């Protein structure tokens with residue numbers, strides 16, 4: 482017989498999935514409720530209400546799409562786009578290209594503008610591209626996990642609001658770790674993540690959208706044939722599972738049946754969002770900022786180089802150039818197997834060039850930062866790299882002492 486489940490203890494310092502808060506793990510083991518149980522509807526409503534706090538929005542609509550974060554991104558794209566609609570994607574890393582892929586699959590005419598990895602866009606460049614292409618949707622990543630860069634969104638959002646373009650934002654890796662101001666920045670539809678700064682397991686995509694988006698979705702609404710043949714729509718959304726117009730009506734007071742909501746995961750996100758509320762957004766962002774500063778100080782004191790434009794560095798990921806003659810994958814393996822510490826490599830042109838160290842949610846803790854720095858320093862030396870011995874942890878401790 483296969484042995485009972487047994488997993489090693491890990492310090493997860495990747496950009497997701499990260500360690501889940503123990504309170505979330507406890508909530509996940511709560512007994513199941515039926516999907517029409519009023520007690521369960523109450524929990525769904527509470528989740529919807531609490532989601533609006535980290536999204537900093539007064540939108541009526543907020544819920545989770547069942548599926549990992551990209552299910553929310555795909556639902557948003559396929560709900561907004563009909564064949565031939567124009568989508569502008571300014572991409573500065575891997576997840577920008579995911580938007581291209583999703584838009585093309587939805588039948589869009591896509592215009593891609595690109596930035597070298599490690600940089601972000603000047604908002605004016607994006608606005609010029611919008612003026613030239615006149616897209617229905619502008620799709621951008623807020624925090625680009627693959628390069629550790631964060632994009633300024635406010636001016637682009639303001640332009641979209643004033644000019645009838647829908648601004649779709651992937652805030653998967655920033656949601657609950659750094660500010661994501663949906664209303665203030667003019668974001669029409671935003672998708673967050675669970676396994677990143679919210680510290681809930683992967684499998685749900687928090688989403689919120691405003692009236693402009695709701696109007697587009699409602700115009701395409703079709704009620705499922707098995708429930709009634711009364712609402713047919715020639716412009717129906719291609720995907721049934723990811724049909725936001727239907728899912729919205731499952732989450733609101735109509736409770737029109739769609740899928741079977743993931744009971745246990747709702748318990749998990751309910752507790753995760755309660756933790757966000759309890760800590761307070763300001764304090765949560767300050768905690769992430771402090772741990773980021775300690776990590777950066779340690780990395781630099783060690784003699785390593787941070788990757789990318791530091792003026793647009795993302796607070797929830799720190800990218801480090803792999804020193805010459807050091808095998809980045811060998812270092813990651815030793816970190817994992819000897820120290821129980823997991824850090825990430827990167828994608829595409831950055832594969833083998835940088836390590837990515839996450840600073841997210843429950844994993845964003847002083848002991849994790851200190852443990853990771855100590856382990857990384859020893860591991861690089863072990864693999865023949867040159868570092869300033871003993872400097873990293875001291876530099877990080879100094880940041881904590883001076884706070």
Ligand SMILES: *Cc1c(COP(=O)(O)O)cnc(C)c1O
Nearest residue numbers: 549550551576624626651653654
């Ligand atoms: C992690 C991540 C995703 C994909 O999330 P999944 O949960 O794996 O689907 C999308 N965008 C960004 C910016 C991410 O960091």
